[in-house]
Amino acid sequence: MAEQRIRAEIIAVVNEKHSVALKADYDALGAKLAREGIDIDAITEKVGKFFVAVPSWGVGTGGTRFARFPGIGEPRNIFDKLDDCAVIHQLTQATPSVSLHIPWDKVNDPRQLKTHADALGLGFDAMNSNTFSDAPGQEHSYKYGSLSHTDAATRQQAIEHNIECIEIGEAIGSKALTVWIGDGSNFPGQTNLTRSFERYIDAMKAIYKRLPGDWRIFSEHKMYEPAFYSTVVQDWGTNYLIATELGDKAYCLVDLGHHAPNVNIEMIVARLIQFKKLGGFHFNDSKYGDDDLDAGSIDPYRLFLVFNELVDAEHREADDFHPAHMIDQSHNVTDPIESLIRSANEIRRAYAQALIVDRKALESYQESNDALMASETLKDAFRTDVEPILAMARLKAGGAIDPISAYRASGYREKVGKERPVVAGGGGGIV
Numbered sequence: 001m002a003e004q005r006i007r008a009e010i011i012a013v014v015n016e017k018h019s020v021a022l023k024a025d026y027d028a029l030g031a032k033l034a035r036e037g038i039d040i041d042a043i044t045e046k047v048g049k050f051f052v053a054v055p056s057w058g059v060g061t062g063g064t065r066f067a068r069f070p071g072i073g074e075p076r077n078i079f080d081k082l083d084d085c086a087v088i089h090q091l092t093q094a095t096p097s098v099s100l101h102i103p104w105d106k107v108n109d110p111r112q113l114k115t116h117a118d119a120l121g122l123g124f125d126a127m128n129s130n131t132f133s134d135a136p137g138q139e140h141s142y143k144y145g146s147l148s149h150t151d152a153a154t155r156q157q158a159i160e161h162n163i164e165c166i167e168i169g170e171a172i173g174s175k176a177l178t179v180w181i182g183d184g185s186n187f188p189g190q191t192n193l194t195r196s197f198e199r200y201i202d203a204m205k206a207i208y209k210r211l212p213g214d215w216r217i218f219s220e221h222k223m224y225e226p227a228f229y230s231t232v233v234q235d236w237g238t239n240y241l242i243a244t245e246l247g248d249k250a251y252c253l254v255d256l257g258h259h260a261p262n263v264n265i266e267m268i269v270a271r272l273i274q275f276k277k278l279g280g281f282h283f284n285d286s287k288y289g290d291d292d293l294d295a296g297s298i299d300p301y302r303l304f305l306v307f308n309e310l311v312d313a314e315h316r317e318a319d320d321f322h323p324a325h326m327i328d329q330s331h332n333v334t335d336p337i338e339s340l341i342r343s344a345n346e347i348r349r350a351y352a353q354a355l356i357v358d359r360k361a362l363e364s365y366q367e368s369n370d371a372l373m374a375s376e377t378l379k380d381a382f383r384t385d386v387e388p389i390l391a392m393a394r395l396k397a398g399g400a401i402d403p404i405s406a407y408r409a410s411g412y413r414e415k416v417g418k419e420r421p422v423v424a425g426g427g428g429g430i431v
């Protein structure tokens with residue numbers, strides 16, 4: 001039995017308050033879905049098996065790119081971060097794994113870290129390397145790039161850092177490496193667009209060579225920032241080229257915030273599924289750019305449409321389809337534990353809504369070019385309040401019917417606030 005950071009009785013007391021209402025709402029939704037030929041329990045079971053990884057960097061109070069505003073009880077180290085992640089999982093039962101970021105996470109002893117995670121019932125999802133900022137004492141600066149740098153020694157240093165991430169990951173049971181680089185240029189002419197991509201591919205090939213047989217490597221594209229004129233891995237087309245150049249273990253990672261406004265991300269997802277290169281997601285939401293806001297907080301319909309593609313692929317048993325689900329968010333106006341709880345729930349909500357889409361009807365409306373009814377079929381599922389399904393899935397797994405109120409009732413933040421000293425505020429950094 002995993003160590004629990006919040007006492008089970010506290011969750012039970014809060015659950016008790018909500019249990020009568022949940023049963024009534026679940027029965028009512030069950031009756032509605034039954035009229036449509038859907039077995040609510042089958043949906044709840046599927047939702048209960050859907051998991052998403054929490055980013056270690058998401059439990060720290062980030063800040064913006066401009067400043068850091070310390071929060072109460074910020075994790076002091078990776079062990080504290082895991083404790084916070086365990087709370088999120090205990091309440092949601094949706095986040096059993098953590099995605100690390102090296103060297104933001106200082107892992108001196110991977111075995112000790114694994115023991116701590118095991119005790120909390122947590123595993124590790126993809127490792128994330130960082131060659132977009134300089135670590136203290138590193139020999140070569142990434143100011144002008146990393147894996148695509150003009151200088152071979154700088155590229156080599158970035159390659160070795162990625163290999164170190166793989167080695168740490170191997171020791172703690174991770175099975176994937178995510179590579180996001182900030183390489184690019186601010187001015188036309190600053191870099192040779194072709195040469196820099198050639199250098200990047202060569203460097204990635206060196207990392208790929210060191211990838212264990214049962215690992216996958218994810219490259220993450222991002223349209224711009226920190227480079228503003230050109231970015232080496234800027235879009236899904238480039239990303240697809242990388243994945244095909246590298247080989248079977250290489251896949252594309254789609255961070256929802258890394259696209260221009262209005263881009264049809266669900267179509268990108270469909271394309272990558274079709275060509276067997278969808279590696280996974282960094283879920284978050286945004287209004288303008290890479291805002292890293294809570295999943296579904298700005299445009300829940302878009303999140304649903306992404307899940308509609310995922311469920312469609314699941315439904316037709318698409319080949320080589322096993323995307324990693326991870327959250328990538330970090331901001332500073334909420335308690336990060338609450339925001340991550342909310343994101344995990346919103347992601348499951350989009351999944352549940354996509355599961356109840358009447359796919360037969362949708363297909364026949366598509367075949368007969370009934371645009372209105374096809375779009376209504378999606379809207380119908382999206383409009384359905386599936387909260388009772390989400391709450392029941394959490395309850396059945398030992399989580400909280402209302403995780404945020406259970407979290408607030410637990411006093412966890414106040415407790416760690418006493419144990420963990422306030423971290424200094426100050427300048428920001430891109431996350």
Ligand code: LRH
Binds near residue numbers: 431
């Ligand atoms: C930068 C970024 C990217 C990475 C994360 C660690 O844009 O947000 O999405 O995945 O930092």
Ligand code: MN
Binds near residue numbers: 255
């Ligand atoms: Mn990301």
Ligand code: MN
Binds near residue numbers: 255257
């Ligand atoms: Mn980002």
